[in-house]
Amino acid sequence: MNRQWLYAKPPTGRIGVDTFQWRETAIPAPRAGEVLVRTRMLSLDPANRAWMMGKTYRDALEPGQVMSGFAIGEVVDSTVAGFAKGDLVEGDWGWQEYAALPAARLTRRTLEAPLELLVGPLSVTGLTAYFGLLEVGRPKPGDTVLVSAAAGAVGTMVGQIAKLAGCRVVGTAGGQDKCDWLTRDLGFDAAVDYKAGGVRRALAAACPGGIDVYFDNTGGAVLEAALSLMNLRGRIVCCGNVSQYDVDKPAPGPMAVPGLVVTKRLRLEGFIVMDFYDRRAEAEARLARWVSEGRIKAVVDVVEGLEKAPEALIGLFAGRNRGKMAVRV
Amino acid sequence: MNRQWLYAKPPTGRIGVDTFQWRETAIPAPRAGEVLVRTRMLSLDPANRAWMMGKTYRDALEPGQVMSGFAIGEVVDSTVAGFAKGDLVEGDWGWQEYAALPAARLTRRTLEAPLELLVGPLSVTGLTAYFGLLEVGRPKPGDTVLVSAAAGAVGTMVGQIAKLAGCRVVGTAGGQDKCDWLTRDLGFDAAVDYKAGGVRRALAAACPGGIDVYFDNTGGAVLEAALSLMNLRGRIVCCGNVSQYDVDKPAPGPMAVPGLVVTKRLRLEGFIVMDFYDRRAEAEARLARWVSEGRIKAVVDVVEGLEKAPEALIGLFAGRNRGKMAVRV
Numbered sequence: 001m002n003r004q005w006l007y008a009k010p011p012t013g014r015i016g017v018d019t020f021q022w023r024e025t026a027i028p029a030p031r032a033g034e035v036l037v038r039t040r041m042l043s044l045d046p047a048n049r050a051w052m053m054g055k056t057y058r059d060a061l062e063p064g065q066v067m068s069g070f071a072i073g074e075v076v077d078s079t080v081a082g083f084a085k086g087d088l089v090e091g092d093w094g095w096q097e098y099a100a101l102p103a104a105r106l107t108r109r110t111l112e113a114p115l116e117l118l119v120g121p122l123s124v125t126g127l128t129a130y131f132g133l134l135e136v137g138r139p140k141p142g143d144t145v146l147v148s149a150a151a152g153a154v155g156t157m158v159g160q161i162a163k164l165a166g167c168r169v170v171g172t173a174g175g176q177d178k179c180d181w182l183t184r185d186l187g188f189d190a191a192v193d194y195k196a197g198g199v200r201r202a203l204a205a206a207c208p209g210g211i212d213v214y215f216d217n218t219g220g221a222v223l224e225a226a227l228s229l230m231n232l233r234g235r236i237v238c239c240g241n242v243s244q245y246d247v248d249k250p251a252p253g254p255m256a257v258p259g260l261v262v263t264k265r266l267r268l269e270g271f272i273v274m275d276f277y278d279r280r281a282e283a284e285a286r287l288a289r290w291v292s293e294g295r296i297k298a299v300v301d302v303v304e305g306l307e308k309a310p311e312a313l314i315g316l317f318a319g320r321n322r323g324k325m326a327v328r329v
Numbered sequence: 330m331n332r333q334w335l336y337a338k339p340p341t342g343r344i345g346v347d348t349f350q351w352r353e354t355a356i357p358a359p360r361a362g363e364v365l366v367r368t369r370m371l372s373l374d375p376a377n378r379a380w381m382m383g384k385t386y387r388d389a390l391e392p393g394q395v396m397s398g399f400a401i402g403e404v405v406d407s408t409v410a411g412f413a414k415g416d417l418v419e420g421d422w423g424w425q426e427y428a429a430l431p432a433a434r435l436t437r438r439t440l441e442a443p444l445e446l447l448v449g450p451l452s453v454t455g456l457t458a459y460f461g462l463l464e465v466g467r468p469k470p471g472d473t474v475l476v477s478a479a480a481g482a483v484g485t486m487v488g489q490i491a492k493l494a495g496c497r498v499v500g501t502a503g504g505q506d507k508c509d510w511l512t513r514d515l516g517f518d519a520a521v522d523y524k525a526g527g528v529r530r531a532l533a534a535a536c537p538g539g540i541d542v543y544f545d546n547t548g549g550a551v552l553e554a555a556l557s558l559m560n561l562r563g564r565i566v567c568c569g570n571v572s573q574y575d576v577d578k579p580a581p582g583p584m585a586v587p588g589l590v591v592t593k594r595l596r597l598e599g600f601i602v603m604d605f606y607d608r609r610a611e612a613e614a615r616l617a618r619w620v621s622e623g624r625i626k627a628v629v630d631v632v633e634g635l636e637k638a639p640e641a642l643i644g645l646f647a648g649r650n651r652g653k654m655a656v657r658v
Contacts, residue, residue, distance in 0.1 A: 056592040219587045238587040238595075253582030258548045258567040261599040263385040266567075268597040270590040 002027045004096035005309055007067045010052055013248035014317065019052075020067060020095075020310040028100040029077075036077035036100045037089055041119045042306070042327040043070040044313050045153070046217075046242040053245070057272050067095040067309075072109065072119045073329075083108070090123060095309050097329055111288060120153055120324030121298035124273055126287045128239065129157035131276040133215055134165070136269050137237040141166030143212035144231075146203070148194075148222045149242055151178040153324035156186060157287075158215045160296045163187050167213075170206045172199070172222050174319040181322065186297060200225035210234075218243040220251055227256035230266055238270040246317040299323025331356045333425035334638055336396045339381055342577035343646065348381075349396060349424075349639040357429040358406075365406040365429045366418055370448045371635070371656040372399040373642050374482070375546075375571040382574065386601050396424040396638075401438065401448045402658075412437070419452065424638050426658055440617060449482055449653030450627035453602055455616045457568060458486035460605040462544055463494070465598050466566040470495030472541035473560075475532070477523075477551045478571055480507040482653035485515060486616075487544045489625045492516050496542075499535045501528070501551050503648040510651065515626060529554035539563075547572040549580055556585035559593055567599040575646040628652025 001024050008021035030036040048069055051061045061068055071094070075087040080103040083089070089106040093099035113122055120126065132154075139145050145162040149155045150171025159182065162169045170190045171182050179191035190206040192199065203211075203225050210231035216223050220243030226236070244250040261268065276283070290296040301321040303312040306329045316325050330353050337350035359365040377398055380390045390397055400423070404416040409432040412418070417438040422428035442451055449455065461483075468474050474491040478484045479500025488511065491498045499519045500511050508520035519535040521528060532540075532554050539560035545552050549572030555565070573579045589595065605612070619625040630650040632641040635658045645654050 216587055223587060236587075238590040240591060241588045244588065250584060250588075253584045253586045255579060255582045257582045257586050258545055258552060258565075258597070258599065259570045259573065259579075261567040261597055262569060262601070263599070265599045265601060265604060266597075267599075268587070268590055268595075270587065270592070270594045270596075272591070272594060275594060 001025070002096060002098045003306055004094075005067045005306070007052070007061050007063055007065050009063050011246075014246050015049060015052075015314055017310050017314070022307070027098045030079050030100040032079050033102055034100045035075055035080055035083045035089070035103050035106055036098060037073040037091075037093065037106070038076045039071050039073040039093070039097050039099070039306075039329040041072050041115050042095060042309060042329060043072075043119050043124065044309070044316055044325040044327060045070065045125070046240055046245055046316065048313060049245040049317065050241075068092055069094050070119075070124055072115060072123075088118070090118070095306065097306060111284060113288060113291075115328075116300040116302050116324075116326055117291065117298050119326050120300055121157060121291065121296075122284055122287055125153040125324055126157050126298075127276070127280060127283055128273040129154050129161055130283045130287060131273060131279075132237045132239050132271055133158050133161050133213070135276060136271050137213040137215060137235050139165050139167050139213045142168070144168045144170065144207050144209055145213045145215065146170045146172070146207060146211045146226055147215040147217065148172045148226075149217035149240070150182055150188065150191065151322050152217065154217055154239060155215075156299045156323045157296070159186060159188050162213075164290065164295060168209075170203070172203070172218075178319075178322065186299075194222055200228060203229055213237065215239060220244060224254045224256065227254055227260050227266070230260070230264055233265050233267075236266060236268040238268055301325045303327045305329070330354070331425060331427045332635055333423075334396045334635070336381070336390045336392055336394050338392050340575075343575050344378060344381075344643055346639050346643070351636070356427045359408050359429040361408050362431055363429045364404055364409055364412045364418070364432050364435055365427060366402040366420075366422065366435070367405045368400050368402040368422070368426050368428070368635075368658040370401050370444050371424060371638060371658060372401075372448050372453065373638070373645055373654040373656060374399065374454070375569055375574055375645065377642060378574040378646065379570075394423075397421055398423050399448075399453055401444060401452075417447070419447070424635065426635060440613060442617060442620075444657075445629040445631050445653075445655055446620065446627050448655050449629055450486060450620065450625075451613055451616055454482040454653055455486050455627075456605070456609060456612055457602040458483050458490055459612045459616060460602060460608075461566045461568050461600055462487050462490050462542070464605065465600050466542040466544060466564050468494050468496050468542045471497070473497045473499065473536050473538055474542045474544065475499045475501070475536060475540045475555055476544040476546070477501045477555075478546035478569070479511055479517065479520065480651050481546065483546055483568060484544075485628045485652045486625070488515060488517050491542075493619065493624060497538075499532070501532070501547075507648075507651065515628075523551055529557060532558055542566065544568060549573060553583045553585065556583055556589050556595070559589070559595055562594050562596075565595060565597040567597055630654045632656045634658070
């Protein structure tokens with residue numbers, strides 16, 4: 001029996017348990033050119049919510065479809081050379097225990113590491129941090145790097161990579177506990193609780209020399225405040241807009257665009273991690289070495305059981321996770 | 330006698346004649362290290378208004394100061410080697426007939442060209458178009474380039490340089506007359522009257538293949554519409570925000586920032602022409618050649634007499650000029 005979560009209906013405002021619907025159905029048989037995989041771990045990401053809002057870099061989610069999501073699993077049956085029973089593969093086959101899909105939609109994983117690292121820190125979220133910070137943000141030693149959603153999957157990696165790059169690192173997170181954790185356990189130089197109010201003033205105090213690179217996972221009030229504190233020729237890495245995904249009505253855009261962009265000669269640049277996948281192997285090897293040497297802590301927040309996936313995604317938007325949120329299936 | 334316009338008081342909303350105050354005073358004598366210049370032509374620019382709003386890339390204008398503005402003039406007395414009587418110089422000495430100022434604030438002009446070209450198309454505004462389009466926007470042949478305020482000093486130059494670079498060129502301007510002029514006389518492929526309403530739909534029709542480079546002089550509604558029509562990896566050259574300078578209360582920022590910046594991998598980048606002045610001579614020579622060969626029309630709108638300067642700047646914000654607005658003194 002295949003167990004699945006369907007995307008049931010578009011949320012109005014925040015997602016809830018009724019956004020999803022449980023279904024049990026037959027395990028599919030792989031057709032010619034297809035591979036049957038059994039899910040081992042699901043990746044939960046803010047982007048899952050963004051896909052409900054319309055076409056982005058991929059087609060919009062449609063009600064009735066299996067809920068989309070990045071996953072890692074093992075091959076249980078294959079009609080395709082190069083994919084053998086027991087192989088570890090990753091892809092976006094969504095919230096289900098089994099899936100039959102074309103080999104072109106799968107990537108084999110051969111890196112030796114625990115599954116919970118392979119689903120995040122050594123995969124999409126780690127690579128997002130790596131390429132976004134180093135290739136788009138291009139920090140120089142001594143730069144002040146600000147990252148929002150710093151306690152999240154991408155933010156924890158961005159902050160630690162920026163420290164390795166010789167930067168002063170400041171993060172924003174929701175709640176003093178997370179902020180303390182960032183400075184105590186992850187090596188951040190300062191952290192600002194964006195829920196405590198007065199975020200601009202708190203950021204100004206945490207970044208007395210201004211901000212050179214802002215890695216923006218959130219948009220919203222932190223982006224607005226960061227724009228006002230950017231140094232001349234600062235870079236803003238546009239990675240996500242999580243403050244505006246799980247809402248009924250998005251906030252207005254940042255007033256400082258384009259005024260401060262001109263006068264401070266800022267660069268705002270968006271990217272999607274797949275844009276850099278021609279250099280994936282090199283980046284993954286570097287991340288794996290940093291993790292194995294203890295220079296980076298790979299933080300993973302694992303929830304047990306497919307049935308918990310909706311609750312876990314709701315929790316992600318409530319800020320309950322630290323680091324990468326994943327579901328063991 | 331020195332005739333001057335002072336910046337009298339901060340405007341509430343639009344500038345008016347009472348923003349400025351006429352003064353007649355003694356002609357200053359140059360002190361050691363200073364040069365006395367007689368103004369020949371003043372450049373009127375949207376930035377003049379922006380300087381009233383606070384500190385930008387320069388200090389804010391303060392009431393009681395001579396109104397700031399870029400100008401060209403001739404040396405009438407000098408205490409400094411390298412600046413002789415009759416030399417042509419440029420600098421920001423503002424709206425006055427005579428000024429004594431340190432040599433470091435002056436640039437000698439040796440290019441042979443009429444004054445009205447030296448004050449705009451072959452100086453700040455031409456160079457702004459040249460470096461902003463080619464260095465920040467980096468268009469490729471076949472790209473669609475959109476420019477706002479296309480009938481203005483920078484816009485007319487951007488559009489024509491983009492045509493030389495092999496691009497399809499679309500402009501926005503206020504009124505059908507200006508739009509007809511852009512396509513008939515300046516070689517634009519299409520022009521959209523932003524005052525006619527439905528600017529997004531009109532731009533979509535004028536840019537059926539989307540927009541690769543948007544040269545933004547205006548911010549506001551055209552920026553918002555352009556963001557929604559940008560192609561993947563499009564570039565937005567943030568040059569000005571003229572729609573928001575001469576207003577009481579600026580409009581909210583563009584909703585598409587940062588959402589569409591991420592999903593379309595856009596780059597928004599601000600610049601100030603002085604950032605590129607190490608390569609000024611090369612660019613000026615190229616612009617001068619294009620103008621002399623008739624490959625670019627240098628459009629200048631000259632108003633006669635210093636006393637007309639306030640009225641002319643008010644007219645610029647009402648969209649009365651075509652091309653570079655200058656005042657002959």
